[in-house]
Amino acid sequence: MQHLLAALGSLERNLAHLGGRLLVVSGKSTDAIPRLAEGLRVDRVVAQRWSEPFGRERDRRVAAALGPIPFVLHEGETLAPPGTLRTQTGGVYSVFTPFARAFRKSVEIAAPLPAPTLEPLEVSVDTASSPALAELGLRENPRLLPAGERAARTRLADFVSSGLATYDTDRDRMDRAGTSRLSQDLKFGTLSPRAAWCAVRDAEAPEEARERFLTELLWREFAHHTLWDRPELLERPFRADFEGFPWRDDPKGWKAWCEGTTGYPVVDAAARQLLAEGYVHNRARMIAASFLTKHLGIDFRRGEAHYLEWLVDGDWAANDLGWQWSAGCGCDAQPYFRVFHPVTQGQRFDPEGTYVRTWVPELARLPTRHLHAPWEAPELELRAAGVRLGEHYPRPIVDHATARARFLADAKRHLAR
DNA sequence: TTTTGAGTTGTTCGA
């Protein structure tokens, strides 16, 4: 909400700069938009398509409520309109690589258009200004990134000039600012994927780094196109053989995973970063999702909903695709037995422990070699770091090897039905 | 129609 309001404020300033004006109305879109359209005596209502199921339903209802006034939807949420890429036999792509190959071959991405000129409104209508956070009973979170089109463009420019060159190697490092951090801008539409694509495509940076970023944009694209064609994926696993999987109900495990007290430092860091920042590093999301679904055996849809509730950048398409992939039931022909080791992953992608120390400060004084597995640290070192396991920081709620074996057995049994 | 090549992100075990 904070990000949305700040983005609206930015839009209001930009419009004023162009001689326009942002009108704010409250109410259901099916009532408010027709009322405004009639009040302004417009000949059409123009909007950007929202391709996700919720948005499609909303657009359908608004169009119906507008009656004779045309409701014109433009593309822009994705690089190519969803539903336009098809296999040679007319089928829907279900594997990323062929989708990406076909996309690069057939889609030409033009530079974004300049801002339109605006005409002053001649009709006065009854509108409000957008509410302040406090009016909605919310407190400002100072950790959120600046929102709005200008902030997004600055972020893109900064990324292109400094982060892009090392993107292909640093993007996996949880302890570095190696990612673009553009996800919330793409989600809110304050940055178009075309602008990001063109800026990176035409940038002076190593080809591997540029290609890597463009591929990530295509993953976002793949998620939206896939959900467009198969909206039922928000409720069902992509892989039909995962239907009816024996997920566990583990209230204690669920609570620990949500609040960051599983005893696995990287998993806990991810949980706490989510609650604090509305953002989690991509690598940490995968580790957290793997832990919830595989170590704890909890249904991916619960983790998916939790992430969607807390993420600033959370959209249905990418979130669902990511969670299904992590759970092993998504668009991925890779085997189900790929279970992330939370300690190894931490050591590999947070080698100095910076990420863990930031989010799990009670372990901050522990030497790096024990940071990702504090239960294996000698008592003396724990004491020196001021850590008593079970008091300052929990012991692991599950044993990695045991949990892994349990999941593999469950999956093997279920998939062999 | 049949064949062929390939598939984001990993871990463990044993030589």
Place this chain on the structure above:
DNA sequence: GTCGAACAACTCAAA
């Protein structure tokens, strides 16, 4: 300590 194989065989997409 390093390295390759096993994990399991399947489905997709294109030729």
